[in-house]
Amino acid sequence: xxPVLSISNLKxxxxxxxxxxxxxxxxxxxxxxxxxxAIVGESGSGxxxxxxxxxxxxxxxxxxxxxxxILFHGKNLLDLPIKEMRxxxxxxxxxxxxxxxxxxxxxxxxxxxxxxxxxxxxxKSRADALKExxxxxxxVGIPDAKNRLGNYPHQFSGGMRQRAMIAMALSCNxxxxxxxxxxxxxxxxxxxxxxxxxxxxxxEFQMAVILITHNIGIVADMADQMIVMYAGRAVEAASxxxxxxxxxxxxxxxxxxxxxxxxxKKDRLESIPGRPPDLKxxxxxxxxxxxxxxxxxxxxxxxxxxxxxxxxHLANCWLLEKK
Amino acid sequence: MTTDKKIFHLEAKNLRKFFSAxxxxxxxxxxxxxxxxxxxGVExxxxxGIVGESGCGxxxxxxxxxxxxxxxxxxxxxxxxxxxxIKGKKLKEFRREVQIIFQDPYxxxxxxxxxxxxxxxxxxxxxEWKNDGQKRLLKLADKCGISKSHLxxxxxxFSGGQRQRVGIARxxxxxxxxxxxxxxxxxxxxxxxxxxxxxxxxxQKELGLTxxxxxxxxxxxxxxxxxxxxxYLGKIVEFALADxxxxxxQxxxxxxxxxxxxxxxxEKQKKRSRIILSGDIPSPLSPxxxxxxxxxxxxxKDSCRGEIPVLEEVSPEHRAACPVxxxxxxxxxx
Numbered sequence: 001x002x003p004v005l006s007i008s009n010l011k012x013x014x015x016x017x018x019x020x021x022x023x024x025x026x027x028x029x030x031x032x033x034x035x036x037x038a039i040v041g042e043s044g045s046g047x048x049x050x051x052x053x054x055x056x057x058x059x060x061x062x063x064x065x066x067x068x069x070i071l072f073h074g075k076n077l078l079d080l081p082i083k084e085m086r087x088x089x090x091x092x093x094x095x096x097x098x099x100x101x102x103x104x105x106x107x108x109x110x111x112x113x114x115x116x117x118x119x120x121x122x123x124k125s126r127a128d129a130l131k132e133x134x135x136x137x138x139x140v141g142i143p144d145a146k147n148r149l150g151n152y153p154h155q156f157s158g159g160m161r162q163r164a165m166i167a168m169a170l171s172c173n174x175x176x177x178x179x180x181x182x183x184x185x186x187x188x189x190x191x192x193x194x195x196x197x198x199x200x201x202x203x204e205f206q207m208a209v210i211l212i213t214h215n216i217g218i219v220a221d222m223a224d225q226m227i228v229m230y231a232g233r234a235v236e237a238a239s240x241x242x243x244x245x246x247x248x249x250x251x252x253x254x255x256x257x258x259x260x261x262x263x264x265k266k267d268r269l270e271s272i273p274g275r276p277p278d279l280k281x282x283x284x285x286x287x288x289x290x291x292x293x294x295x296x297x298x299x300x301x302x303x304x305x306x307x308x309x310x311x312x313h314l315a316n317c318w319l320l321e322k323k
Numbered sequence: 324m325t326t327d328k329k330i331f332h333l334e335a336k337n338l339r340k341f342f343s344a345x346x347x348x349x350x351x352x353x354x355x356x357x358x359x360x361x362x363x364g365v366e367x368x369x370x371x372g373i374v375g376e377s378g379c380g381x382x383x384x385x386x387x388x389x390x391x392x393x394x395x396x397x398x399x400x401x402x403x404x405x406x407x408x409i410k411g412k413k414l415k416e417f418r419r420e421v422q423i424i425f426q427d428p429y430x431x432x433x434x435x436x437x438x439x440x441x442x443x444x445x446x447x448x449x450x451e452w453k454n455d456g457q458k459r460l461l462k463l464a465d466k467c468g469i470s471k472s473h474l475x476x477x478x479x480x481f482s483g484g485q486r487q488r489v490g491i492a493r494x495x496x497x498x499x500x501x502x503x504x505x506x507x508x509x510x511x512x513x514x515x516x517x518x519x520x521x522x523x524x525x526x527q528k529e530l531g532l533t534x535x536x537x538x539x540x541x542x543x544x545x546x547x548x549x550x551x552x553x554x555y556l557g558k559i560v561e562f563a564l565a566d567x568x569x570x571x572x573q574x575x576x577x578x579x580x581x582x583x584x585x586x587x588x589x590e591k592q593k594k595r596s597r598i599i600l601s602g603d604i605p606s607p608l609s610p611x612x613x614x615x616x617x618x619x620x621x622x623x624k625d626s627c628r629g630e631i632p633v634l635e636e637v638s639p640e641h642r643a644a645c646p647v648x649x650x651x652x653x654x655x656x657x
Binding site (some may be wrong): 042043044141143157158159160187188189190191192193195196214215216217218220221235240241244254255256258259260261262263267268269270271272275 | 325376377378448482483484485512513514515516517518521524525528539540541542543545569579581583584585586587588589590592593597599600601603
């Protein structure tokens, strides 16, 4: 079966007074139906920008340049006229944004917002669309859904708003659901509910899911594949089991050990010193070199290519060259 | 050693806080019981964790403990003496010794002040700038990992983690004895979280600080806290030593919170049975009758709807407000 989405050599750069900022560099992957891909990285690693570039929601050309290929069922989304793109957006590829507070329209009722894509993409009448919206709201676990349609976003709690966002994204039965930090703003208990919901819905609707997060912990039992991003590029890509069994890039190892574990009380948490590099003037060699505990002389000079460790496990680190 | 005789560094006794809210312009004002009979204490040099979901009153409790808000009822004892009504000079003195680190490093720093100005302010307010303020400020910044060149910059030039360092430095400027940390890492990336948690821990060791650490995330709390209080809808439902809470939770809510922590290991994660709470925390405007947790509780019985359970001692230093769970446990694993 051909992949639903296949991205090759995606490059996104923004223009600024101090020269171009490379937000995403040479990102490639493919995603099959019913599969979940987790994209993990710190703030500023380019994970959200990459998601926006799939939906072509980034600012137009002089401010932002997108190169490479984003093939959706073999069609390059980057070449599509804007009219065609609108037909795909929200219908076949849908997105759940990070901040349920700011991504819903505060002056429209929840019902109207969920019904809108149904009216636009499926050509339903307002009444039908609202009926459907009630069903969706019920499906994502909002009690008393019918009466809640007339509520405004401020009358919903954070968890409920995120559920409404998910209902909206699912309204047209998309083939790909992109969830950009869907649980970051939520409590742990609500986080567990939302992730469970996404998992269930994926099974039901047979969607491919791209889950973007900064916390490896939350995707451990959700994803099939994982890509770790750092400073705009993929530094490690592997199947979930392989990645947890043998994390190969020092950055991945750092991310894993930074998660506080509830089962053991360590005196100190492992942390990755420093911060992600400034994208305007990236260091010459490996972008992770300044923070890497295992840095070698050559890391400062040359950027490591990606090494294949078998079974599709790729990692960009000079330490892996000999193996 | 009985709890009655021990003098806590900071103690709350039967604290209540009511807010009034109106529904609509002509609506009758209703009372929200944000805190409903909270009693707890923190010993010198230790860390007390307060855990609960949004809306459980944990932030209100933190603010009251620093006297940023006044309680409607109840007492706050600092070194054994009542402080809830102090004013003027005494309050200023109290503020100097009890400080707070706020949750959101983006909203809690004045965008029009440089980092240096922000850190200078506490010294100026307390009249200590003229002596050796500059020297102390530089030492402080260094301790918290802020470099000298950053002092002339503005908050927007910094990442979340760096800003939180400024928030920490500001709280520590005047050598406080107690620091209330209100979700200091919840807005940060995991990798940066670890840096800040380690920093807090180092500072505690070095300066002998007492912390009240407020969080919704149990896994974060574990690394810092000696004792943990779990809050639900304005009440404490469980209060115990940190290790006891993790190994032997005695309230269904604690159990559910613990099980909601994601484990960074796919195999373990798949094997364990997770308790996923349904619904949100109920509105404090119309709390459920009886045990506030019963609508979401998997052990709930009819009796839970009627009586409000009180905190009872399960074992020494371990109190929980659920009469049902211990019985259930005994039945399941005899």
